[in-house]
Amino acid sequence: MSEELAGMVAIVTGGASGIGRGIVERFLAEGAKVMIGDVQDELGSSVADAGGDDALFCHTDVGDQAQVCALVGAAVERFGGLHVMVNNAGRSSPLKKGLFDEDFAEFDSVMRTNVLGVMAGTRDAARHMAQHGGGSIINISSIGGILAGGGVATYRASKAAVIQFSKSAAIELAHYGVRVNCLAPGNIPTPILRSSATEEDREKLDRFEARIRQTMRDDRPLKRExxxxxxxxxxxYFATDRSRYVTGTVLPVDGGTVAGKVMAPRTPR
Structure with missing residues (x-):
């Protein structure tokens, strides 16, 4: 590793597993000190223990603004500053058979985690960064917030909201040297897909997940996982000075899925 983040402090919400854990581990490897916020205490503590003195876990429900504020304060107190905020924590909405069967019972909890958590994390991180030379805020959306599709309607709406909020925040915070960008992952195996299954689906989880994953593969131009x-x-990239002139962007990390339909391969001439 090149130690690109040496001397920097980062927060990663939802850092106990999946994409968040991958970001935590990469940031630590690049020399950052990382505060991990998550509701999964055992997993989060394990990730922090593996990071040694450069990592700390703090139980955080990002749907609670007071806990988000406390997380930012804890990072600044423990490590002396904050340079990078990754608002990654999120959850899916139940996968229903169709819109007619949707009761939106999970709407408030999904929006509170996926949207309010990002908004509060951006605000609280920016308050510190604006007074200390700027910084980078990275909000995790999804290709589900870019591409329309059936199912998980609340999840898709929440991730679209993250994109719009991030662009608006980027405009407002640019004056203070605070950059705000979005990542939109797609087709990345994480526990969030499993959480979208209903109780009925969980009984047939292997077939359910295999079917969804195969559909994702079929829609993805790049064939590697x-x-x-x-x-x-x-x-x-967004955390480092390499992106110093980049803000308000949405970067899909999806093997080309949002670029367009898959074409049949042709033999080069």
Missing amino acids: GTADDVAEAAL
Whole structure:
């Protein structure tokens, strides 16, 4: 590793597993000190323990603004500053058979985690960064917030909201040297897909997940599987000075899925 983040402090919400854990591990490897915020205490503590003195876990429900504020304060107190904020924590909405069967019972909790958590994290991080030379805020959306599709309607709406909010925040915070960008992962195997299954689906989970994953593969131009490391690499770019003139952008990390339909391969001439 090149130690690109040496001397920097980062917060990663939802850092106990999946994409968040991949970002935490990459940032630590690049020399950052990382505060991990998550509701999964055992997993979060394990990730922090593996990071040694450069990592700390703080139980954080990002849907609670007071806890988000406390997370930012804890990072500044423990490590002496804050340079990078990754608002990654998120959850899916239940996968229903169709819109007619949707009761939106999970609407408030999904929006509170996926949207309010990002908004509060951006605000609280920016308050510190604006007074200390700027910084980078990285909000994790999804290709589900870019591409329309059936199912998980609340999740898609929440991730679209993250994109619009991030662009608006980027405009407002640019004056203070605070950059705000979005990553939109797609087709990355993480536990969030499993959480979208209903109780009925969980009984047939293997077939359910295999079917969804195959559909994702069929829609993806690049045929290799994406990983949390791929998203972490993109997050590293936004965290470093390499992206010093980049703000208000949305970067899909999806093997080309949002670019367009897959074409049949042709033999080069």
